[in-house]
Amino acid sequence: MDFVTLGGNLLGTIPLGDIVLYLTPFNLFLFAVLLGFTVLIALSKPETQVEATLHYLNNTEVKVGQKELKQRRFLSIVCGLASAGAMITGDLFNFTLFMALVGILNIGIVSAVKQTSVLNSAFNYGLIAMMCSLPLFGGAAIILASAGTLSLAVLSQMSASPMVVFGAVLMLIGILGESGVAPFFASKAEMFRTAGSPYIVIIHLSSLFIIVRAVEILLLVLW
Amino acid sequence: MRIGVLWNKLADPKNIPRLFAFSLGIILIIGLVVPLALNPDQLYVRPAPQEQIDEGLAIAPYDRGGEVLTQAGIINPQYPDNAASLGMITGYMSPLAQWVSSISPYFGTSIYSSPGGLIDEILYYTRGFDTILESSILMMSFIIASWLSVNYTMNRKNDGEEIRQDVKKAIKDSNNVAREVKANDVKARSKQLRRDN
Numbered sequence: 001m002d003f004v005t006l007g008g009n010l011l012g013t014i015p016l017g018d019i020v021l022y023l024t025p026f027n028l029f030l031f032a033v034l035l036g037f038t039v040l041i042a043l044s045k046p047e048t049q050v051e052a053t054l055h056y057l058n059n060t061e062v063k064v065g066q067k068e069l070k071q072r073r074f075l076s077i078v079c080g081l082a083s084a085g086a087m088i089t090g091d092l093f094n095f096t097l098f099m100a101l102v103g104i105l106n107i108g109i110v111s112a113v114k115q116t117s118v119l120n121s122a123f124n125y126g127l128i129a130m131m132c133s134l135p136l137f138g139g140a141a142i143i144l145a146s147a148g149t150l151s152l153a154v155l156s157q158m159s160a161s162p163m164v165v166f167g168a169v170l171m172l173i174g175i176l177g178e179s180g181v182a183p184f185f186a187s188k189a190e191m192f193r194t195a196g197s198p199y200i201v202i203i204h205l206s207s208l209f210i211i212v213r214a215v216e217i218l219l220l221v222l223w
Numbered sequence: 224m225r226i227g228v229l230w231n232k233l234a235d236p237k238n239i240p241r242l243f244a245f246s247l248g249i250i251l252i253i254g255l256v257v258p259l260a261l262n263p264d265q266l267y268v269r270p271a272p273q274e275q276i277d278e279g280l281a282i283a284p285y286d287r288g289g290e291v292l293t294q295a296g297i298i299n300p301q302y303p304d305n306a307a308s309l310g311m312i313t314g315y316m317s318p319l320a321q322w323v324s325s326i327s328p329y330f331g332t333s334i335y336s337s338p339g340g341l342i343d344e345i346l347y348y349t350r351g352f353d354t355i356l357e358s359s360i361l362m363m364s365f366i367i368a369s370w371l372s373v374n375y376t377m378n379r380k381n382d383g384e385e386i387r388q389d390v391k392k393a394i395k396d397s398n399n400v401a402r403e404v405k406a407n408d409v410k411a412r413s414k415q416l417r418r419d420n
Contacts, residue, residue: 015305018349071370078363097356104360108367112374121236128243135247148262151301166257173250177243184243187236 003156003220013090020151022090026216030087034209037202038080042073046196064196068112076199079105083206087213092143092150095217096136096171099210103129103178106191106203113194121190125180128187132178139171143221156220168221175214179207268299275331281324282316283331287341289314296341300349309348315340 004010007024014021046069049062064072079102086098107129110122144150146163160168175181180188188207192200232238275283289296289310296313300306316324324330346354380386 015302016352017306018301019352020302020305067374075363075367091353093350094353094356097353097360101356101360101363104364104367108363111367111371124236124240127240131240131244131247135250142259144265145261146259148264149301154301162257163259166254166259169250170254173247177247183233184239186234187239190236 003153003216006216006219014088018151019089019091019094020153021088022153023088027088027213030209030213031084034080034084034087034205037205038077038084041080041198041202042077044198046072046199049195062195069196069199071112072109072196072199075105075108076202079109079202079206083209086210090152092152092155092217092221093137093140094150095213096140096174099136099175099178100129100133102206102210103132106188106206109199109203110191110194115194118191118194121187124187125191128177128180128184132174135170135174136178139167139169139174142167142170152217152220156223160222164221168218172214172218175210179210179214181207181211265299268297279328281328281330285331287313291315291340298341298344306349309344312340312344315343 003022003024007026009024011023011025011028013023046064048064051060051062053060082098082101082105086095086102089095089098107122107126110118113119113122140150143155143164146161146167147155147158149155158164177184188203192203194200233242270284272284275286280286287296287298288294291314292311295310298310298313300309303309320330
């Protein structure tokens with residue numbers, strides 16, 4: 001499928017050597033929304049949770065410490081920027097790299113939490129993220145070997161061979177695992193059951209946006 | 224098995240990596256029957272295997288032609304207009320590499336012969352943005368790991384309260400383990416006894 005059909009008129013490109021970022025209304029809109037959300041996150045203060053205590057009358061406050069807050073805010077800003085970059089990139093391998101960056105940042109955001117259930121699911125998500133590098137980069141490599149190009153603008157003009165379809169399926173399972181879509185949702189859903197909400201929410205938001213972009217990319221490659 | 228049991232298993236983070244690995248394995252096995260063929264019209268063209276060796280070139284099979292800074296080598300980028308002076312350093316070899324290639328006909332077969340100029344060109348010229356991203360992935364993981372080790376691993380010996388709590392927890396855990404081992408022991412022994420009688 002031509003990317004003009006999917007994203008609207010081509011407004012311009014940002015050439016970076018062989019990697020060309022292209023700007024269509026669809027991609028620009030996603031990019032702008034993510035940047036806006038990143039700014040909101042950078043400016044906001046994290047929430048505090050209040051937990052009822054069993055057998056006693058007092059409540060406990062689950063709070064994010066000052067140092068941890070700074071680290072988490074930094075990582076979530078970088079996560080926002082990385083997913084914004086994934087929205088306008090016009091290169092398949094570039095997209096998978098952005099995806100890998102988002103995956104490692106998602107683990108980093110919750111890495112300093114002291115709740116064992118959260119850490120446990122973050123560990124399990126980390127295992128998936130490690131496994132995902134094989135289908136993500138392998139899929140991109142197979143598509144490159146078969147089509148001879150990584151540029152989405154050129155790929156969208158080609159018809160898909162069985163090898164390209166296989167590469168796309170590999171990439172799809174990599175994206176499903178990395179962004180925690182069903183049936184691989186549990187490890188990622190448990191990760192954000194902790195205090196410090198706006199920073200935690202970027203984990204969720206980045207995977208949502210990346211799924212939208214991944215659908216567009218798969219349509220470009222396969223149709 | 225009721226489907227509810229299955230859903231409950233899916234909701235346990237522990238099972239997710241196994242499920243993912245299983246489905247990835249299935250797809251890779253299906254990949255064995257997909258016809259795979261290399262498209263020779265690649266971003267960075269390569270001569271056919273053995274072709275350069277038959278010609279007797281000194282750095283076969285990695286000779287890509289070109290002279291440093293004067294004549295462009297054989298290179299086929301996606302967007303040639305974005306990289307005007309492309310191919311100019313493709314033929315570059317370090318003095319050591321040049322010396323080895325002058326005395327040995329097998330230079331191209333060793334790992335250090337992979338043409339430095341070409342790799343530099345790909346990494347820093349045509350696909351420079353990918354290099355930036357790759358190193359930022361590494362940097363982020365180092366930031367996370369070093370922050371955790373500075374704040375949680377190295378700093379812990381100053382936090383007496385936490386150490387006391389952890390010691391208490393460790394004692395409790397090891398007691399639990401010991402109790403479980405003992406219970407299992409008793410169970411196994413009784414089973415053995417029953418079998419003997």
